[in-house]
Amino acid sequence: MEKLLPFGLSLLLATSFFPQFPFLSHASSKNVYSRPSARRVIFTHHNGSKSEPQQVHISLAGRDHMRVTWITEDKHVDSRVEYGKQPGKYNAVATGEHTSYHYFFYSSGKIHHVKIGPLEAATTYYYRCGGYGPEFSFRTPPSAFPIEFAVVGDLGQTEWTKSTLEHVGSRDYDVFLLPGDLSYADSQQPLWDSFGRLVEPYASQRPWMVTEGNHEIEIFPIIYQEGFKAYNARWLMPYEESGSTSNLYYSFEVAGAHVIMLGSYTDFESDSDQYKWLVGDLGRIDRKKTPWVIVLLHAPWYNTNTAHQGEGESMRKAMEDLLYEARVDVVFAGHVHAYERFTRIYNNKADPCGPVYITIGDGGNREGLALTFKNPPSSLSLYREPSFGHGRLRILDEKRAHWSWQRNNDSDSVEADEVWLDSLGTSNACRGIVEGQEPSSSANDEL
């Protein structure tokens, strides 16, 4: 599994071009900070036997269930997970499915997916994969508020990635959200394996919910025209559980939040399957049960960085009305390697009933930071900074949530931006629009 493609071919296969900018045109005056350059890619090896699990990660898989995913080089290992609430005592067992794939001369290991449950909320479970190797543990999310999400985009596998993950892991959270661009393998398949090993200490302990970015596409003309071969095999998300027909878009509910993962790199126009699925999914939301609605996608709809300008525009035009009318609270995007937080917006104007848009594509990948923002600044953009870091969305109750952005200051993590948010699901003013009344500016979050 370890052979890399020649560098020239991998460049040809790479699906994204990202310019490096020579200078900084904007930085917040209250956050003077010397920005570092990209750091080298780390290749993480497997040190166990061929039967031992590697690249273990978990994801939410429908009500009270978790999917455990891992890979073995030995194709004879069973897709079986033993688990229980005490270390070493497994009083439950579940069997699942497995897959594998080829990409040119690369053959993946056996990729196991096993759904376990029903599980109790806010409970630590101990588990073993395939009957071999070490014991892992995870904690299920709570059934009610408060709940905390860690949000990281464009992660990659560099020394900066490692630093970001250490910062994420240094403080407790319940669910990890990733709005696209995971491994930056760019068709060099062994880098998918390396990425899985790098994130295992985190992704085996908390559910990782991801959606695809451009670096997941890996299309090769004629031979691999569909794309997403590695991504779909390795990062199976609960699309069937949420009524979707594609792993590229799905939703899930946790505590009082309805989270929608959209696909920037599959069809999204009004006659597409994704659009129709989104209409149905939004229509099924019960704001009494899930007062908070959060959307993740890769290419931002609002962006004042010079990088990737306009790339999310056609998707915005196709889908923004749906999210606005459904009173989505927050839209997270990645793709631009910087942090930017906007006010509530609808159709390029500030609107108290529109979502807050946040770009968080600064996980630490090999391409480095998107250093240049457009000037003069837009009044819609409330905070923008090209630094590596991660975000935290802590939902306290049905009304209030706290968002913060944690910048990587070398080995430290510093809260550089924060804001309190009010749920639109409990806002009388915005619910009034749904009932035919005019909006008012009584939404009282700090925007």
Ligand SMILES: [Fe+2]
């Ligand atoms: Fe991207």
